[in-house]
Amino acid sequence: GQSLEQPSEVTAVEGAIVQINCTYQTSGFYGLSWYQQHDGGAPTFLSYNALDGLEETGRFSSFLSRSDSYGYLLLQELQMKDSASYFCAALSGGYQKVTFGTGTKLQVIP
């Protein structure tokens, strides 16, 4: 089966940097995505890594190591609005089939 594990909660200070880790066990793995979800809302796509290494998109960066079945999302210059749940998600099986990780609730404090 597919499984993606994340820490359940992380708290960080406004302006700081936080890293959210994801370890996965999947079959037919194409790549790792990251999504943000505010309470009651739909997931919003943040980034996608198909290859090993770091992808940077503004304040957000994502890293993938296929050999370690590991990835992380790095959020810099944290803002209060970044308080949300973050999910890693494995893309597999074609046609954008997404299996979500357990999710990390990020709380940004002043």
Add this chain to the structure above:
Amino acid sequence: GAVVSQHPSRVICKSGTSVKIECRSLDFQATTMFWYRQFPKQSLMLMATSNEGSKATYEQGVEKDKFLINHASLTLSTLTVTSAHPEDSSFYICSAGRGSDTEAFFGQGTRLTVV
């Protein structure tokens, strides 16, 4: 572009009734759509893969007779929760892929409450 619209956003129904949720890709054709369910403070769990013109593929543990999926056109998939019970109360959300995009596009989600 790549907008997915889901309707209704909220629905309250009585136990034993059926509820239909629609998922539309507004500006692209989606041969495959996906239906997820999310309980409070939990992750999104894939329920089924909806294939245009053919039967849906259900994940293990999802009752196909309870969660009826119809993908009658390239822009519309529907999920019908039949004989709903309070334990079916959840956030249901659909997604669709566009071509070879690696991004899945999500609908707004439907909050179902069964009373």
